[in-house]
Amino acid sequence: MNETINSGADAVTAKIASVNDWRAVVLQQIRSLILSVDKDIEEDIKWRKPSNPTGVPVWSKAGMICTGEVYKDKVKLTFAYGAKFEDEHQLFNTGFAGNTRRAIDIKQQDTINEAHFCTLIRAAIRYNAAR
Numbered sequence: 001m002n003e004t005i006n007s008g009a010d011a012v013t014a015k016i017a018s019v020n021d022w023r024a025v026v027l028q029q030i031r032s033l034i035l036s037v038d039k040d041i042e043e044d045i046k047w048r049k050p051s052n053p054t055g056v057p058v059w060s061k062a063g064m065i066c067t068g069e070v071y072k073d074k075v076k077l078t079f080a081y082g083a084k085f086e087d088e089h090q091l092f093n094t095g096f097a098g099n100t101r102r103a104i105d106i107k108q109q110d111t112i113n114e115a116h117f118c119t120l121i122r123a124a125i126r127y128n129a130a131r
Contacts, residue, residue: 008044008058015045015054019070022108026075027057027068030106033114034059034066037121041065063128065121078103079120085127089116 012031016024035041038061045055046067057068064080082092082102091113095103106112 008042011045011055012043012057015057015070018054023070023075026106026112027070029112030068030075030077030117031057031059033112033117034121037118038125041125061125061128063131065124065128073107075106076103077106079124081124081127081131085123087120087123089113089119091116091120 016027016031019027031043035043041059041061044058044060046058048055059065059068066077066079066082069076069078076094078095079092079102081100082095083098083100087102091104092102094105095101
């Protein structure tokens, strides 16, 4: 692990900087929206491995809210308990096979409805707090 990265926020910043294309812009936008919802949301990086040394950003409050994975053609936001709370604006567009997780795949041409996304983050926090 890089010794100069001393916090979860620093590690997420480094992850975003490592991407260098439209996916970095999307990931930074998502990060800003998530952090705007609640000042106590924590950032971290998990699942570092040789094929992904910068890992996967994770946002949490009272439990995991979501992860932000970078793929060749999309940014995937996986909500740890997305199937357990209401997605009133139907943002989830993948991950319906399971009983727990739900995800949002964001492709280059997609637009994020910021207000609806923040509503979803609040729902995830409420669910975590009630568990």
